Amino acid sequence: xxxxxxxxxxxxxxxxxxIERALGELPYINSASFNFPNQVMLxxxxxxxxxxxxxxxxxxxxxxxxxxxxxxxYSKRHFMETKHQIETYYTFFIGxxxxxxxxxxxxxxxxxxxxxxxxDNLLGINGFSGEDLFYGIGYAFIAYKIARKTWxxxxxxEIFDENTxxxxxxxxxxxVGHPYEAALVIIFYTVGEYLQHRxxxxxxxxxxxxxxxxxxxxxxxxxxxxxxxxxxxxxxxxDRLVVKNGEKIPVDGTILKGTTSLNTSALTGxxxxxxxxxxxxxxxGNINVGNVIEIEANKEYSESTIAKMIDLxxxxxxxxxRPENFITKFARYYTPAVTFAAFLMFLLPTLINxxxxxxxxxxxxxxxxxxxxxxxxxxxxxxxxxxxxAAARKGxxxxxxxxxHMVTDVDVIGLDKTGTLTHGKFEVTDVTDEETLKLAASxxxxxxxxxxxxxxxxxxxxxxxxxxxxxxPGFGIVVTTDEGKILVGNRKLLNKHKVRVTDKKNVIGSNVxxxxxxxxxxxxxxxxxxxxxxxxVIRRLLQKYNIxxxxxxxxxxxNSVAYDLGNIxxxxxxxxxxxxxxxxxxxxxxxxxxxxxGINDAPLLxxxxxxxxxxxxxxxxxxxxxxxxxxxxxxxxxxxxKIARKTKNxxxxxxxxxxxxxxxxxxxxxFGETSMIMAIFADVGITLIAVVNSLRLIYTxxxxxxxxxxxxx
Numbered sequence: 233x234x235x236x237x238x239x240x241x242x243x244x245x246x247x248x249x250x251i252e253r254a255l256g257e258l259p260y261i262n263s264a265s266f267n268f269p270n271q272v273m274l275x276x277x278x279x280x281x282x283x284x285x286x287x288x289x290x291x292x293x294x295x296x297x298x299x300x301x302x303x304x305x306y307s308k309r310h311f312m313e314t315k316h317q318i319e320t321y322y323t324f325f326i327g328x329x330x331x332x333x334x335x336x337x338x339x340x341x342x343x344x345x346x347x348x349x350x351x352d353n354l355l356g357i358n359g360f361s362g363e364d365l366f367y368g369i370g371y372a373f374i375a376y377k378i379a380r381k382t383w384x385x386x387x388x389x390e391i392f393d394e395n396t397x398x399x400x401x402x403x404x405x406x407x408v409g410h411p412y413e414a415a416l417v418i419i420f421y422t423v424g425e426y427l428q429h430r431x432x433x434x435x436x437x438x439x440x441x442x443x444x445x446x447x448x449x450x451x452x453x454x455x456x457x458x459x460x461x462x463x464x465x466x467x468x469x470x471d472r473l474v475v476k477n478g479e480k481i482p483v484d485g486t487i488l489k490g491t492t493s494l495n496t497s498a499l500t501g502x503x504x505x506x507x508x509x510x511x512x513x514x515x516x517g518n519i520n521v522g523n524v525i526e527i528e529a530n531k532e533y534s535e536s537t538i539a540k541m542i543d544l545x546x547x548x549x550x551x552x553x554r555p556e557n558f559i560t561k562f563a564r565y566y567t568p569a570v571t572f573a574a575f576l577m578f579l580l581p582t583l584i585n586x587x588x589x590x591x592x593x594x595x596x597x598x599x600x601x602x603x604x605x606x607x608x609x610x611x612x613x614x615x616x617x618x619x620x621x622a623a624a625r626k627g628x629x630x631x632x633x634x635x636x637h638m639v640t641d642v643d644v645i646g647l648d649k650t651g652t653l654t655h656g657k658f659e660v661t662d663v664t665d666e667e668t669l670k671l672a673a674s675x676x677x678x679x680x681x682x683x684x685x686x687x688x689x690x691x692x693x694x695x696x697x698x699x700x701x702x703x704x705p706g707f708g709i710v711v712t713t714d715e716g717k718i719l720v721g722n723r724k725l726l727n728k729h730k731v732r733v734t735d736k737k738n739v740i741g742s743n744v745x746x747x748x749x750x751x752x753x754x755x756x757x758x759x760x761x762x763x764x765x766x767x768x769v770i771r772r773l774l775q776k777y778n779i780x781x782x783x784x785x786x787x788x789x790x791n792s793v794a795y796d797l798g799n800i801x802x803x804x805x806x807x808x809x810x811x812x813x814x815x816x817x818x819x820x821x822x823x824x825x826x827x828x829x830g831i832n833d834a835p836l837l838x839x840x841x842x843x844x845x846x847x848x849x850x851x852x853x854x855x856x857x858x859x860x861x862x863x864x865x866x867x868x869x870x871x872x873x874k875i876a877r878k879t880k881n882x883x884x885x886x887x888x889x890x891x892x893x894x895x896x897x898x899x900x901x902x903f904g905e906t907s908m909i910m911a912i913f914a915d916v917g918i919t920l921i922a923v924v925n926s927l928r929l930i931y932t933x934x935x936x937x938x939x940x941x942x943x944x945x
Contacts, residue, residue, distance in 0.1 A: 235275040235283070236306030237290055242271060247298040249564075254293045260286065272306060296384055299377075324422055327373025331415050334366025367411035374418045375402065394604040397571065401600035405908055408590040408597075413908040417601060420909075424916030447516065447538060450482035451475070453526070464533040471529040475520045483516045483536040485527035492522030562605070570603035577902065591904065599901040601911035602894055611886040611922035618929035619879030627862040628872045635858040638842055639876040644824040645773065646815050646836070649783035649793060650682065651829030651864065652846055653770075654760040658686035661741060664754025671746050672756045674698065675709050675720040683742055683758050684709075706784060706807035708744070716749030722784075726752070742785060762796055769866040770797045773873075780818055782811050782826075782836075812839050827869060844869065879929060886922040893918050 242248055248266040251273070255264040260280040266273050273290075275281075283305055291303040381395040398421055405414035447464045451474040454460050459474050464482045467473070472488065475481055481494070491509040496518050505521065508514050514527065517538035533539055578596040582589045616633035623630055630636045650656050663669045673691035676684035678701045688695075700712040707728065708721010719725055723745060726733055731747040733755075741759040745752070773779060780801040783790050790804035803814045812835050815826060826833070826840035837843030838856040845857035846864055861868045897914040900906040 235277045235281060235286075237273045237275060237287065238271060238302070238304050238306055239266065239273050239294060240271050240302040242266065242294070242298060242301045250297050251294055254297065255290060258286075258289070296387070299380070323373045323376040327370040327376070327415075328419060329370075330366050330373065331370030331419070334364070334370060335412075337366060364411050367415050368406065371402070371406065371411060371415040371418065374415055374422065375399065377422070378418065394567070397567065397600045397604050400571075401574075401597040401908075404593050404597040404600075408593045410594065410908065417908050417912045420912045420916055424912075424920060427920055447480050447482045447533070451479075467529050467533050469529055469532060473527050473529055474524060475527060476524050477520055477522065479520055480538075481514055481516045481518045481520065481527070483529045483533050483538075484531045485514060485516075485529045487512050487514060488526045488528050490523050490525035492520055492525050495519040495521045566605055567603075571600065574599045574603070594908075595901055595904050598906055598908055598911045599898060601908065602897040602901055602906075602914045604915045611890070611919070611926050612883055614923060615879055615883045615886065615926040615929065618926055619875055619882075622929045623872060623875045626868060626871055626875075628868055628875070629860040629862070630872075631858050631860075635842060636876050636879055638823060639825070639859070639873060640880045641823045642777065642825045642842060642873075643822040644778045644780070644818055644820040646818065646824065646826040646840065647779065647781050648826075648828035648833055649781055649785065649790070650760060652827055652866070653766045653781065653793065653797065654762050656682050656760065656829065656864070658683050658742065658758040658760050660687060660690040660756055661759045662757035664735070664756075668746050668754030669756060670696070671718065671748065671753060672720050672744055675701070675711055675718060675746075676744075679703055679709060683744065686758055687744065687756055706809075718749075719747045720744060741789065762793060763864075763866070765865050765867050767797060769870050770800060772870065774798055774800065778818075778820075780815075782806055782814055784808075784811075808833075808835060811836050815840065827866075829864065844872075875929075882925055882929060886925055889925075890918055890922055 239251070242251070252264045252266060255261050255273070255275065260278045260282075262276040262278060264273055264275045277286075287303070287305050294301050294303045378395045378399050382399050398418070402414040402417055405411075405417070449461050450464045450467055451459050452462050452467065453472040453474060467483050473482060473485065487508055487510050489510065491507070493505045494508050494514060496506050506518075508525070513530070515538070516533075516536040574596040577599055578589070578592045581592045613633075616636060619636050620630050620633065623636070647653055660669075669687070669691050670693060673688045674696035675698065676687045677695055678698070679685075698711045698713065698718075702710045702712070704710060704721070704725065707725040708719065710725075710729075711718040711720075717729065719729055719731060721744065723733055723743070726745050726747055729747070729750075731750060731752055733745055734752050735745075735755055741757045744756045744758060746754055746756070770779060778801070780803060781790065781794055781797070782803050783793075784806050785793075785804055787804045790802045794800050794802040803811075806814055811833075815824070815836055816839070818824065823841040825842040825844060826836050827844040827846060828837060829846050833845070834856050837845055837858075842859065843857040844859045844861060846861045846866075846869070859872060861872065893914055897906060897911060901911065
């Protein structure tokens, strides 16, 4: 079972990895994965997990690894009054003040304001000059926090990390007479760390504001007819709720009273209004911008669309991309390796020429400072987090950074037709006679398929009522009565029951055939139309992808739609299970993606390398899909592909840039051609550049938007 533990203020990626590994060693935890966007540790726990006893032990482990992290159970998040600890830098500021005093003394001595003899006699001690003494004392205060973290790591037998490297390097520099540089390196490192934390914190706030979907309250009508404010979690199926102007729809439901307009931007990422009236099914998270309405709750809050979206976002960093996993493993082995290499840089030349040991120690210290893996460990996960947040702003939900990365390897796209390429809003265009329409509507009232609903909506008279109904996926509906069977569906259904279709009229559209007691009655012709956005998007995507439409419609309809979309490939007349086989048979050199609206698409969405559920879809489609697009416009699919490519490019930019600069400075350090100050730039400076580069995904507005209806030449 999955348990959630809040770990607020945990920003250090390396520390999070240590905590994950430490928690995995507890007997009642199988594994742990930290979700940076929501500061939640997701724990795969055994049946022996007991929250009351586990949380204190987990908190103890966290405190032993990182300072200032508030750890408490996710279930207590609404009631927990935290101290909101602000990470203090008191010792740093004290040390910095002492360091500045030492610097001023040195400056005054250089300008002969005070003499070296006076300063050294009054302030020097045991061979240290006056300014060096201040540098040394200042260093002790400035490096206190790093030393404390290093000591915590040593106690846990986890010695090799950036804090250890920095501490060893600067102590070595102090030892060989460079206290000024040693203290300055820690100052730059601490300032850089603070700026990194601020950048990450700002990015988290930015993404949180973009995907702020939380429902704070709901208005329920009680048994006395009074409206009372309740927690959305208290809503049960069947409750009558009032939604006022400006309020969010708390749960999925049906309008009982009133007509209004809904702002769907929270779900779809597109600020457009949708009209809603009595009888309409509306989704939670949409904002009522019109009149007061009364709805009946069809679901509890935990099962509603908005809760599922929040859950998707909260768990979006569970599935880590290949570069993330690589960097995590790389850092685990890289740090001990460079520490050993630095030791050899000191040892080997010293054995050959012992008199130059101080220079060798200094070069090794520079090597350690340069080699810190902070830039990669921080910027790569941050890039994927930013990419997921940028996509969520547009109503595109990736269930993990692994899927965001995998999308960039797609070369084949399979598409459902109805509701994905077409509007999915069928209209009856022809019917044999009134009795055929009545029979079809009476039977189709028991189906949720768009074609069935269009027939029911078209017929305005009274319907027959039936009891024994069987819906056969991919065929239609069979109703068993005392007189015999009524069949409403495609030609295959009637052929299966040996009913001969006598109507030979050849028309483009979806034919719904009707038979009663083994006798052919007639047919209802239903037509759908292609979305304008589908035409434009498909023609652009055809330049990069092999696109195939898979549909259950007959060849004539499929051919007409495929030709209109730019003569794409198509496979027609497919049953749901046949779609999976047909899709698997499509050849690919990389990965295959399937895009569907969720109606009968769940098996294929799960089977594909990348399954993309579009539109409102079905609950099972959202559950099995890897990417959920809360809209029915293919332009959003194009946006998803662009965001994925941009994220991947930024990740590789950071990796190549960081490793290249570090390698250059490591070579220079090996030959003694660099200084400690340049080394700290190669660490902190490169990290900040990589972080800022990652944040471009969030702060770049509008450049990647593709306007519907616009075709690039």
